[in-house]
Amino acid sequence: MSHYTLDAKRLMCPMPVIRTQDKVAELQVGDTLEVTCTDPGALNDIPAWCRINGHELVSSSEEKGEVVITVKVGEA
Amino acid sequence: MVSTQRKAVALISGGLDSLLAAKAMMEQGVHVEGINFYTGFCVEGHTHAIRKKDKAKPKRNNALWVAEQLGIKLHIVDIIEEYKDVVINPSHGYGQHMNPCLDCKGFMVKKAHEWIEENGFDFIVTGEVIGQRPMSQRKDTMPVIARESGAGDLLVRPLCAQHLPATLPEQEGWIDREQMFDFSGRTRKPQMALAEKYGFEEYAQPAGGCCFLTDEKYSKKISDLWESRGVRDYEIDDIMLLKVGRHIRPKKHFKVIIGREEGENNFLSGYRKMFTSLKTTSHAGPLALLDSVNDEESDEDIELAAQIVARYSQGRTADKVEVEITNKQGVSRLIKVTPISPSQLDEDWHV
Numbered sequence: 001m002s003h004y005t006l007d008a009k010r011l012m013c014p015m016p017v018i019r020t021q022d023k024v025a026e027l028q029v030g031d032t033l034e035v036t037c038t039d040p041g042a043l044n045d046i047p048a049w050c051r052i053n054g055h056e057l058v059s060s061s062e063e064k065g066e067v068v069i070t071v072k073v074g075e076a
Numbered sequence: 077m078v079s080t081q082r083k084a085v086a087l088i089s090g091g092l093d094s095l096l097a098a099k100a101m102m103e104q105g106v107h108v109e110g111i112n113f114y115t116g117f118c119v120e121g122h123t124h125a126i127r128k129k130d131k132a133k134p135k136r137n138n139a140l141w142v143a144e145q146l147g148i149k150l151h152i153v154d155i156i157e158e159y160k161d162v163v164i165n166p167s168h169g170y171g172q173h174m175n176p177c178l179d180c181k182g183f184m185v186k187k188a189h190e191w192i193e194e195n196g197f198d199f200i201v202t203g204e205v206i207g208q209r210p211m212s213q214r215k216d217t218m219p220v221i222a223r224e225s226g227a228g229d230l231l232v233r234p235l236c237a238q239h240l241p242a243t244l245p246e247q248e249g250w251i252d253r254e255q256m257f258d259f260s261g262r263t264r265k266p267q268m269a270l271a272e273k274y275g276f277e278e279y280a281q282p283a284g285g286c287c288f289l290t291d292e293k294y295s296k297k298i299s300d301l302w303e304s305r306g307v308r309d310y311e312i313d314d315i316m317l318l319k320v321g322r323h324i325r326p327k328k329h330f331k332v333i334i335g336r337e338e339g340e341n342n343f344l345s346g347y348r349k350m351f352t353s354l355k356t357t358s359h360a361g362p363l364a365l366l367d368s369v370n371d372e373e374s375d376e377d378i379e380l381a382a383q384i385v386a387r388y389s390q391g392r393t394a395d396k397v398e399v400e401i402t403n404k405q406g407v408s409r410l411i412k413v414t415p416i417s418p419s420q421l422d423e424d425w426h427v
C-alpha cells in the first residue's frame with residue numbers, strides 16, 4: 001500500500017473531484033491519496049464522492065485557505 | 077433461468093428530472109450508475125466558491141448529492157476541451173443566447189454512448205421531458221439527439237417514454253414501458269408528484285439555469301471576447317474569468333477585469349502570473365487584471381486602465397490615486413493617476 005499526493009490547488013469544483021477520481025482509478029485498494037485544494041467546496045464534494053463510490057475519507061482539514069483531504073482507496 | 081441484471085448509465089445533472097428518470101429505472105430492477113459531464117460552463121460547483129457573500133451558503137454539488145440520494149455511483153467526466161467545438165460551431169445553432177442546447181445534449185448522449193460501450197453497460201437514461209425547455213426536448217428534436225449521438229434505440233427517456241417509439245430495452249423486455257411515464261410540457265406537477273411518491277422531499281430547483289451559456293450577460297461577454305480577439309476560441313481560464321468581476325473594455329485591444337468584492341479579488345489574484353495586475357495603494361480598492369490582446373501593453377493603455385481602477389477605489393473623488401502595476405513576472409511599479417470621471421467611463425465600455 002502506497003501513499004500518493006495530488007495538487008488540485010486553484011482548481012474550482014468539480015475539477016478537484018474529477019482529478020481525485022481519475023487518480024484513484026490508477027491506484028490499488030488500500031492506497032492513500034492526499035489531495036490539496038484551494039476551493040473549499042472540495043470539503044463537501046470529495047467526501048460525498050468517497051461515500052457514493054465506496055472509498056474511505058481518512059481526514060480533511062482547512063488551514064490558511066488550503067484544504068487537505070486524504071482518501072483511502074476502497075473496493076469500488 | 078436467472079435473468080441477467082441489465083445495466084444503464086443515467087445522465088445526472090443534479091436537477092429533479094434526471095433524479096426521477098434514474099430512480100424509475102432502478103425501480104424496474106436495472107443497475108444504474110450516474111454520469112455527469114463538466115463543460116466548464118456548469119453553474120454547479122465552482123462559482124459558489126468565488127464570491128465571499130456566497131461562502132456562507134452550503135456548497136453542495138447537486139449531481140453528487142443526487143447520486144447519494146439514489147445510492148448510485150457517479151462518474152464525473154471532464155469534457156472541457158472537446159466541448160469547445162460544441163460551443164464554437166454548433167451545427168443546430170444557438171438558443172436565445174449562446175446556448176447550443178441541441179448540440180450539447182447530442183454531444184453528452186454521444187459521450188454516454190461511448191462510455192457504455194467501454195464499460196459494458198446496456199443502455200442510456202436521460203431525464204428529458206417532451207415539450208419542456210430547452211429546445212433539445214421538442215418532439216422533433218428528440219429523435220435528432222438519438223440519431224446524431226449514435227445512441228439510437230439505446231436511449232431511454234423514462235419520464236416521457238410513452239410518447240416516444242419503443243426503444244430496444246423495451247422491445248427486449250429489459251424494462252416495461254407501462255411502468256414508465258407520459259409527462260409532457262412545462263408543467264412540473266407530474267415530476268413533483270413522482271418525487272413525493274419516491275420519497276424525495278428535497279431536490280435542487282429543476283430545469284434550466286444549470287448553464288452559463290443560457291445567461292444573457294455571460295453570452296455577451298463571450299461574444300465580446302471573440303470579437304476583440306478576432307477568433308472564436310477560448311481556454312478554461314477565459315471562461316472562468318468571464319464569471320468574475322466587472323469587465324470594462326475601453327479599447328478594442330484590451331479590457332480591465334475589476335474585482336467587486338474580497339472573494340473576487342482573491343480569485344483574480346490567482347491569475348497575477350498570467351496578466352498585468354493593478355491595485356490601488358493610496359486608497360483601498362479592488363484588484364484588477366488587464367486582459368490585452370497584445371503581449372505587452374503600452375504605457376498609455378496602462379494609465380487608462382489605472383484611471384478606471386482608481387474610479388472603483390475609495391479614492392474615486394481624489395485628485396490623484398496611486399496605483400501599483402505588476403507585470404506577469406511579478407515586477408511592480410507605482411504610478412499616480414486621476415480617477416476617470418463617470419462621464420468618461422462610457423457605458424459602452426461595460427461588457
